[in-house]
Amino acid sequence: MSVVDRDLRAAGTEVLSLADPLYPPLLKTIPDPPPVLHVRGNPMLLARPQLAIVGARRASAAGLQAAHKLAVAAVRAGLGVTSGLALGVDGAAHRGALSAGGDTVAVMATGIETIYPHRHEPLGQEIASSGCLVTEFPPGTKPLPYHFPKRNRIISGLSLGVLVVESALPSGSLITATSAMEQGREVFALPWSISHKGGAGCLSLIRDGAKMVLGIEDILEELDSLFGLQQELSQVSTIPSPESISEQDCLLLELLGFEVISLDQLVVASGLPVGQVMGELSSLELAGRVNRCPGGYIRSR
Numbered sequence: 294m295s296v297v298d299r300d301l302r303a304a305g306t307e308v309l310s311l312a313d314p315l316y317p318p319l320l321k322t323i324p325d326p327p328p329v330l331h332v333r334g335n336p337m338l339l340a341r342p343q344l345a346i347v348g349a350r351r352a353s354a355a356g357l358q359a360a361h362k363l364a365v366a367a368v369r370a371g372l373g374v375t376s377g378l379a380l381g382v383d384g385a386a387h388r389g390a391l392s393a394g395g396d397t398v399a400v401m402a403t404g405i406e407t408i409y410p411h412r413h414e415p416l417g418q419e420i421a422s423s424g425c426l427v428t429e430f431p432p433g434t435k436p437l438p439y440h441f442p443k444r445n446r447i448i449s450g451l452s453l454g455v456l457v458v459e460s461a462l463p464s465g466s467l468i469t470a471t472s473a474m475e476q477g478r479e480v481f482a483l484p485w486s487i488s489h490k491g492g493a494g495c496l497s498l499i500r501d502g503a504k505m506v507l508g509i510e511d512i513l514e515e516l517d518s519l520f521g522l523q524q525e526l527s528q529v530s531t532i533p534s535p536e537s538i539s540e541q542d543c544l545l546l547e548l549l550g551f552e553v554i555s556l557d558q559l560v561v562a563s564g565l566p567v568g569q570v571m572g573e574l575s576s577l578e579l580a581g582r583v584n585r586c587p588g589g590y591i592r593s594r
Contacts, residue, residue, distance in 0.1 A: 368395025
């Protein structure tokens with residue numbers, strides 16, 4: 294393990310290969326899944342039902358409000374919210390999900406240690422603490438222009454569907470929508486007035502077959518009919534009972550104290566594979582036995 298890899302792991306960053314059990318299964322189904330994912334935060338969130346919410350960086354006040362409101366509604370319906378950490382609609386969607394106490398995944402076009410844009414550093418840190426940052430790019434990668442279209446296929450690939458809140462012609466969010474169509478994902482768009490140039494991309498998508506959205510119910514209805522969403526959400530939301538805690542969970546509870554211990558320390562002390570340790574920790578979080586915090590994990594009771 295290199296010094297960089299060791300430092301990243303100590304900071305809570307994991308590397309998932311296609312063969313890793315924590316690699317999101319939905320992403321594996323796209324034509325060109327990334328061979329490696331660098332993850333900071335809770336990698337279990339990558340496999341949960343998600344709605345991508347994307348749109349203009351220079352969004353209108355109405356667009357920002359719509360993104361925030363729909364993200365809150367998605368979380369309350371049991372979905373995670375995925376976006377690209379960009380200014381405008383992306384940031385509003387992430388903040389909406391966090392404000393509702395939900396899961397949010399930010400797909401980055403940089404190395405995992407670089408929050409871009411810089412003004413989203415506090416937001417990125419909040420997502421890392423209570424959600425998940427993910428990138429296919431190795432540490433040290435700068436935000437080069439051609440990385441963003443490549444990143445967009447992961448946003449759609451992780452999600453059951455993509456909602457374009459506000460988009461002009463042309464725009465990066467339309468690249469995400471195109472990726473979604475190529476991957477067999479559902480595409481949704483808000484119907485803006487024809488006099489609003491910032492909504493021309495959404496109207497173009499609706500003309501070409503995207504589902505028009507007036508509220509979260511339109512999205513839930515479509516996803517439920519296609520994927521049996523309600524059944525999947527009920528399975529995801531099941532909280533393990535104390536009786537269901539495994540022998541490995543008990544081992545981790547013995548190792549955990551009431552002071553923060555890093556994931557790397559738990560892996561070494563337990564002798565278990567890192568993917569298994571992360572999975573067991575997620576189960577313990579759901580059971581209310583463990584809390585995740587900056588720098589690692591701490592026992593709650």
